[in-house]
Amino acid sequence: MNILQITSLLIVLAGAFGAVNYLFLRLPSAIGILVVALVASLTVLGLDALIPSLGMADTARALITGIDFSDTLLEGMLGLLLFAGAMHVKISDLRAQWRLVILMATMGVVLSTTVVGFGFSWLTGMPIMIALVFGALISPTDPVAVLGVLRKANLRKSLETKIAGESLFNDGVGYVVFLVLVALAYPSAAPHGGDDAGVAQFAALLFLQEAGGGALLGIVLGWLTFRVMRLIDDYSLEVLITLGLAFGGYELAVALHVSAPIMAVCAGLLIGDVGAKYGMSEETRRYVDAFWKMVDEILNAVLFLLIGFEVLAVAFTMDTVVIGVMAIALALLARLTAVAVPVLMLRPFRDFSPGIIPIMTWGGLKGGISVALALSLPDDEWKPLILIATYVVVVFSIIAQGLTVARLAERVGREPDLPR
Numbered sequence: 035m036n037i038l039q040i041t042s043l044l045i046v047l048a049g050a051f052g053a054v055n056y057l058f059l060r061l062p063s064a065i066g067i068l069v070v071a072l073v074a075s076l077t078v079l080g081l082d083a084l085i086p087s088l089g090m091a092d093t094a095r096a097l098i099t100g101i102d103f104s105d106t107l108l109e110g111m112l113g114l115l116l117f118a119g120a121m122h123v124k125i126s127d128l129r130a131q132w133r134l135v136i137l138m139a140t141m142g143v144v145l146s147t148t149v150v151g152f153g154f155s156w157l158t159g160m161p162i163m164i165a166l167v168f169g170a171l172i173s174p175t176d177p178v179a180v181l182g183v184l185r186k187a188n189l190r191k192s193l194e195t196k197i198a199g200e201s202l203f204n205d206g207v208g209y210v211v212f213l214v215l216v217a218l219a220y221p222s223a224a225p226h227g228g229d230d231a232g233v234a235q236f237a238a239l240l241f242l243q244e245a246g247g248g249a250l251l252g253i254v255l256g257w258l259t260f261r262v263m264r265l266i267d268d269y270s271l272e273v274l275i276t277l278g279l280a281f282g283g284y285e286l287a288v289a290l291h292v293s294a295p296i297m298a299v300c301a302g303l304l305i306g307d308v309g310a311k312y313g314m315s316e317e318t319r320r321y322v323d324a325f326w327k328m329v330d331e332i333l334n335a336v337l338f339l340l341i342g343f344e345v346l347a348v349a350f351t352m353d354t355v356v357i358g359v360m361a362i363a364l365a366l367l368a369r370l371t372a373v374a375v376p377v378l379m380l381r382p383f384r385d386f387s388p389g390i391i392p393i394m395t396w397g398g399l400k401g402g403i404s405v406a407l408a409l410s411l412p413d414d415e416w417k418p419l420i421l422i423a424t425y426v427v428v429v430f431s432i433i434a435q436g437l438t439v440a441r442l443a444e445r446v447g448r449e450p451d452l453p454r
Contacts, residue, residue, distance in 0.1 A: 040100075055070055064338040065432060065437060067335050075346050078090050098344065098347050103344060106406075107340075108406050113298045114333055117279075117326075118280075118302070118326045120303045121326050122198075123195065123303060124306070125303055125307040128195060132199075134200070135200050137376035138196075138204065141376055142200070142375070143204050143208050143211055146371065147368075149367060150172055150364055152165070154361065158419065167411070167420075170215050170407075171403075172400060172404050172424060174205045175200075175397075175398040176201070176432075180399050197397055205403060206245070209244075209293060209407070214237045217240060244291075248287055248292040249293075249297070252297035252304070256303075256305050256309070259305060260312070263275060264313045272322060276305060276325075279301055310323075337401075337402045354418070354423075355426065357419065358422050361426060365400070365427050373391055377394075397435070397439045397442075399439070401428060407424075408425075
């Protein structure tokens, strides 16, 4: 199948499964599509086990493996999803919460990676560096899922900004940490020479280049786009310009070997706040906002559809499923550590919203980026186990946590905003 046929099939299935969810399950749209896709995949596997002559599982598996999930997300969808998410977070709100957001997106990612890495190594006997790679790919939260859930919960604005901002930035930082650890865990893939000094220097330069370069590129491109949009008053053209920024900026970041996710977040923040306020008419703001909300919803539906179908490409055994279940507990412990340590560090200096630790812990939803990063790993004896554990954690997170975090937030986090 060519790319147009695959895209058409995915959109048709996303629409059909969305209709099934709307008419019968009534779950949040993206989660409902994932559930229906997962049930359809398991049904295909069950029918194939009962009637092997059908060959349905092999056909479906060939189709799914023919779609490079990792490249599709990391090189295509992720930039648009992060740009769309960042467009709806205001810099002024983020500035008021920047200390916790920065700590959780940096220290929190490192803490989570460390807890998961050492714990997973202890559980499985996996070499510590490879286990830390698993920790890095499972630590980022899914900003699309998180932002979708937040719209269902009546949270204080300050708490909503903390969760949304941290989710956007830890996605980019987690990706950079993953790249650094992959370079250390798989020396043959990295030009650092093999000695300890070369490893440390390579890791530091890679982190600086990826994170710093991505942020700088996003700010520069966002600012240039804003200056151009100030000269134009044509909503259709301005929508097209923002789309060009998201697509072109992401590909430019990839070509320059800087962090494309961080670029997308920084550019989206600038256009969504400064650009919307000073560079767009009221009519243009409405159209740009509606367009990116639609892009967000469509891509989110397709992404969750793909996650549901990926079960066909994963070779499960009872032992690996048990390890996957233990990885869920490990990921939740790591998330609790990543939230609680920064909050407790800052608590003597400022007040926090009620229930911030349980809400941000349970609201740290994992998503497609974790599956994509797991699939992108070099092939070795540990990759199948990492992929299964990642898939189990992601599916549990999206379904169990995604369906209950709004209720938790309403129970422990509802309180009117107070003057600071």
